[in-house]
Structures are given as structure tokens and as C-alpha cells.
Amino acid sequence: MRGAILEAAVDILQREGAGALTVRSVSAAAGCSTTGVYTWFGGKHGLIEAIFVDGFQRFGAAQREVPRGRTRRAGDLSRYAHAYRDWALANPTHYMVMFGKAVPDYQPSEQALTAAAETFEQLVEAVREATSAAGSTDDPAEVAHHLWASVHGYVSLELAGMHDAGASAAQRDRRFRGGIERIRLGCGI
Amino acid sequence: MRGAILEAAVDILQREGAGALTVRSVSAAAGCSTTGVYTWFGGKHGLIEAIFVDGFQRFGAAQREVPRGRTRRAGDLSRYAHAYRDWALANPTHYMVMFGKAVPDYQPSEQALTAAAETFEQLVEAVREATSAAGSTDDPAEVAHHLWASVHGYVSLELAGMHDAGASAAQRDRRFRGGIERIRLGCGI
DNA sequence: CGATGCCACGTAACAATGTTACACCACCGA
DNA sequence: TCGGTGGTGTAACATTGTTACGTGGCATCG
Helix, strand or coil, X not given: CHHHHHHHHHHXXXXXXXXXXXXXXXXXXXXXXXXXXXXXHCCHHHXXXXXXXXXXXXXXHHHHCCCCCCCCCCXXXXXXXXXXXXXXXXXXXXXXXXXXCCCCCCCCCHHHHHHHHHHHHHHHHHHHHHHHHHCCCCCHHHHHHHXXXXXXXXXXXXXXXXXXXXXXXXXXXXXXXXXXXXXXXXXXX | CHHHHHHHHHHHHHHHCHHHCCHHHHHHHXXXXXXXXXXXXXXXXXXXXXXXXXXXXXXXXXXXXXXXXXXXXXXXXXXXXXXXXXXXXXXXXXXHHHHCCCCCCCCCXXXXXXXXXXXXXXXXXXXXXXXXXXXXXXXXXXHHHHHHHHHHHHHHHHHCCCCCXXXXXXXXXXXXXXXXXXHHHCCCC
């Protein structure tokens, strides 16, 4: 039952948005009564938390599926960036629950943030190999945080619609590719 | 009356968060009935839109108050970045309404996004001077978007609590300063 | 085998919220 | 003076999160 509720909740979130994610709609889609959400998740807050953690697990799984070169080289990181953006664009509402306060008054618990941090650790590990291969002395965790923040910034602005009005998908793709280059090499000023 | 309602709404948003921003609470704080929100803003949606536009106006004003050097040099941009972060940390809920989908089912209208774009134009102008001073041939709009996205990414992750658990304010400040350097010079891999 | 307790579940209710219908009243032009 | 227009308040409605209470099935134990 717990799995069915969570699955229904994620499905509604993806298809109809955060505003349609109500206890009644979820329980109806899961085939139970509203009380089911309370017995299994303690309330809507707990359900959102489960969605949050589930999102980072799916997100981390998508990152792990990024094909790796024989030896980790700098260019490989652009594949992570594209995989990051692809997942976010494919799951925009889910992404916004994880990063954008899409649900008012929801604050992830310490455990939930720890689950998120585990996903981040994957990136740190990849960066660690890349920095050592590139002979850099930078702290991998700081570099990883920088990559995460920069890519998240691009994705977040894109999801918020903060683009030139009417930018096509191809234009957005090109802008993101240029962004990856600037993340790697600096902005030139 | 319209100004009183908007002022009350922003005040509640800042002090109690997006979850406490209800039509009744706003109208009570503004000293009118719930109908007032409908006569002046057409509903909660219109009120949020007004808050959105108001936020970008305040945000743009804060950016314009950044002291400028005699000639715009590259280093000046770090002052913009710090002003950006300072405003966001001082107005976290307002910032999240503008960028983070803090209110479910709210999608900024074309006009609202245009108002946001005007604030962005200020940054483009500043970048234009800096790129020409630095002899760069990059498109200022692309560089400005890159700066915006990168700084927004740092700020957004910080507001979302995506940090090492228990990072102090000083540690967060230092991380952001390092981030600005990496934005300018690249991440090293 | 029968009794007992526990746990999942549903029904129904409650408070809060966004929204709307309707009446009221001040003001203004004819 | 009269009619109308527009801002205002009251009250109601549908929806949402939440909880109290009753029910039934299932395991455990005498």
C-alpha cells in the first residue's frame, strides 16, 4: 500500500503539478481512503518527504547511468551536466520539489538532506578522479559544489522560464552547451 | 487600498512565509475584507503576480545601488554577485516566489516575465562594459546569463539548505567567495 | 478451537482557504 | 432629486489537510 501511494503521488506530481497533489487525489489514485496517507506517511508532510527522497534516489540512479570513459577525463563531466539537465527537464515538478520549495511550508528533515547529500557524494567522487587526472590541487568537494550550483542555476532558470521570450529548444540546448564551456573555462571577464 | 494590500502581502510573506500568505490574512493585515483582494488584484493569482513584479523591482533597485568603480572592471562584477546574494538571503521567501515556484500553480505571465527581463538588462549592460574593457569578444548577453545562472545556483542551493550539515555563516560566505573566483576563472578541470 | 488485542482501513466531521453571489452605500452626472 | 457606477462587507460554497471514531481482519495466546 505504501508503494502504491508513493507511486500515485509521483505520478500526479509529474502529470498535474504540485497544486494537484492533494491527499484526496493521491489516495483516490492509489485506491484507498485519505487515512491511508496518514497511516503510511503520517500526513502530507511525510508524503512530500518521501517524494523528496525518492526523487534524489531516481536522480542519483540517472547519474550513475552516465557512460564513463576508460579513464575519467575532464570532458566526461559535461556528460554529467547533460544528464543532470535531461533528468530535470524530464521531471520538472519533481525537481522543483527537491530544489525549489514547490510545496509551501515543507522543509526537508535532516535525514532527507542526508539522502540528498549521498547523491552529491557521487559527484564528488567523479570530480576527485577528474581533478587528480588534471593535476589540480583544488578541493574536490568545493569543485563539485561549484559544478552542482552552476548547472543547477542554468536548469533552474530554464525551468522558471527565465529565458529570452520564445527561445526554441535548440536555442536552449545551445545556450546550455555554451554554459558548460564557461563553467569549465571561466566567463572571460 | 491597492498599495496597502500589496504591502501587507509582502510583509506577511517575509515574516511568516509563503504558507501563511492567505487571502484572509492579507486582507486582515491591510484592514479590509477578503473581497478587497479580488477588486484590486482579481484574486490570489493576481496578488502573487504583483508580488513577483514588486520583487524584481526591489531586486533591480538593490542592484543599481551597487557602487561602481570609475571604470567598469572585471572585479566590479563580484560586487554585483555579493549584492545579489545579500538581497536573496535578506528576502528568502520573496526570492523563492520569484525563482523557486514557492506558490503552487502560479506561472508568471508574459508581462511579469518582461518586468523580470528588464532587471536582467541591467546586468547585461554592466557585462557589456566589462567585456569591452577586458577585450573579450563574447556575447554580453550570454555572459550575463552565465553569471546570473551561476550566482543564482549558489544562492538557490544555499536557500534550499543543500550544504554540508551545520555549515556556519562564515563558511558559507567563504564558499561563495570561492565560487565567484571559479565563475570568473573556471573550475580547473 | 476460541478469545483478545492490534493494526490497517473507511466514514464522517472539523477548521481553514480560495472564490463568488448579493446587498449596501458613497459619490457623481443628468 | 434621481439613477447608476463602483468599492465594500457579509455570508455562503467547494476544496483541502486533519482527526475522532467505529469496523474488520489477522496474528497471538490460553
